[in-house]
Amino acid sequence: DxxxxxxxxxxxxxxxxxxxLECVQDMDHENMFWYRQDPGLGLRLIYFSxxxxxxxxxxxxxxxxxxxxxxxxxxxxxxxxxxxxxSMYLCASSSGQGGSGxxxxxxxxxxxxx
Amino acid sequence: xxxxxxxxxxxxxxxxxxxxxxxxYTVSGLRGLFWYRQDPGKGPEFLFTLYxxxxxxxxxxxxxxxxxxxxxxxxxxxxxxxxxxYLCAVRNYGQNFVFGPGTRLSVLP
Numbered sequence: 001d002x003x004x005x006x007x008x009x010x011x012x013x014x015x016x017x018x019x020x021l022e023c024v025q026d027m028d029h030e031n032m033f034w035y036r037q038d039p040g041l042g043l044r045l046i047y048f049s050x051x052x053x054x055x056x057x058x059x060x061x062x063x064x065x066x067x068x069x070x071x072x073x074x075x076x077x078x079x080x081x082x083x084x085x086x087s088m089y090l091c092a093s094s095s096g097q098g099g100s101g102x103x104x105x106x107x108x109x110x111x112x113x114x
Numbered sequence: 115x116x117x118x119x120x121x122x123x124x125x126x127x128x129x130x131x132x133x134x135x136x137x138x139y140t141v142s143g144l145r146g147l148f149w150y151r152q153d154p155g156k157g158p159e160f161l162f163t164l165y166x167x168x169x170x171x172x173x174x175x176x177x178x179x180x181x182x183x184x185x186x187x188x189x190x191x192x193x194x195x196x197x198x199x200y201l202c203a204v205r206n207y208g209q210n211f212v213f214g215p216g217t218r219l220s221v222l223p
Contacts, residue, residue, distance in 0.1 A: 004157075033211075043158075043201070043213040058210075090157050101146055101205055105157030 003027070006091050006106040013113050019078040021109050023091030031094045032074035033103065034058075034066060036087040043090065049074055081113045116141045116206055118214035126220045127192055135187040135217045137202030147185050149178050150201040152216070158201055192221045 007022035025032065033048040035058075045058030047066040055066050063085060067075045074093075078085055088110050092103040121136045139147065146165055150158035162171045164180040171178050175196065177188040187200055202214040 040215070042215045043203075045210065048210070092157075102148055102160045102163050103158075103203075103211060104160060105150075108155070108157045110155070 004091055004093055004104050004106040006089075006109045008109050009107060011109060011111045013081050013111065015082060015113060017081050017113075019081050019111065019113075021076040021078075021089055021091075021111070023074045023076070023106060024072050025074075025091075025093040025104070026072065027093065027095070027104070028071065029093035029095050029104075030071070032068065033092045033094075034064075034074065034076045035090045035092065036060070037090055037108075038087050046076065046089075078111075081111075083113050085111065086113045087111060116204060116212045118202055118204055118212050120200075120202055120214040120217050122217060123215070124218040124220070126222065127189075129193055129221055129223050130191045132188070132190045132192070134189070135200055135219070137185040137187070137214055138183060139185070139202070139204045139212075139214075140183075141204045141206050141212070143207040145205040145207055147180055148203045148205065148211070149176075149185070149187055150203065152199045152201055154199075161200075189219070192219075194221045194223050197221045 004025045034046040035043045037043050049055045049068045065077045090108050091106045094103050118139045146163050149161040152158040162178040167182045169180050175190050179186045199216040199218045201216045203211045
């Protein structure tokens with residue numbers, strides 16, 4: 001089974017703190033994604049990566065950065081957390097051009113910024 | 115701009131009462147339409163991929179169909195464990211996914 005593992009299910013941070021959300025996948029997928037999910041707004045793409053050391057901005061990258069030093073790991077960084085970044089964060093991966101392309105999601109990380 | 119809408123926003127069914135969820139989409143170039151199930155507090159779980167109009171896929175009580183403008187997720191004789199939010203997404207040739215807002219399904223015993 002494809003497994004996408006997110007390091008923390010629940011986090012509580014204070015405004016201004018630096019926050020790291022880690023994601024690891026075990027299926028040798030080329031593509032990895034970070035989404036946030038908010039009630040009424042659905043899933044919104046923050047950043048994605050199609051290869052190691054490669055990153056692309058999604059629809060809402062402001063206030064976030066990412067790192068992909070190894071193929072299996074994709075990290076989301078909140079440089080200075082703010083209350084409007086309280087949300088559910090979802091990591092996903094998919095195979096490259098030759099695959100059927102579906103996203104496989106992790107369990108999610110629910111972040112609360114106080 | 116690629117867009118996905120889903121209806122209804124919420125649906126309550128009695129156990130055994132069949133129904134359908136709708137996903138309407140506009141996309142510059144459809145590379146695939148995807149259905150996911152999401153339980154509260156968890157990540158979405160992949161159900162189906164459909165690639166071309168006329169295609170159908172089935173899994174237990176669920177059947178997904180696709181036309182050029184919309185997809186339906188038919189639920190036959192649902193059970194309480196089918197209660198979840200069902201998400202539809204399209205993938206364009208830019209390889210990005212666009213998700214709909216979801217339909218929240220409740221199946222009452």
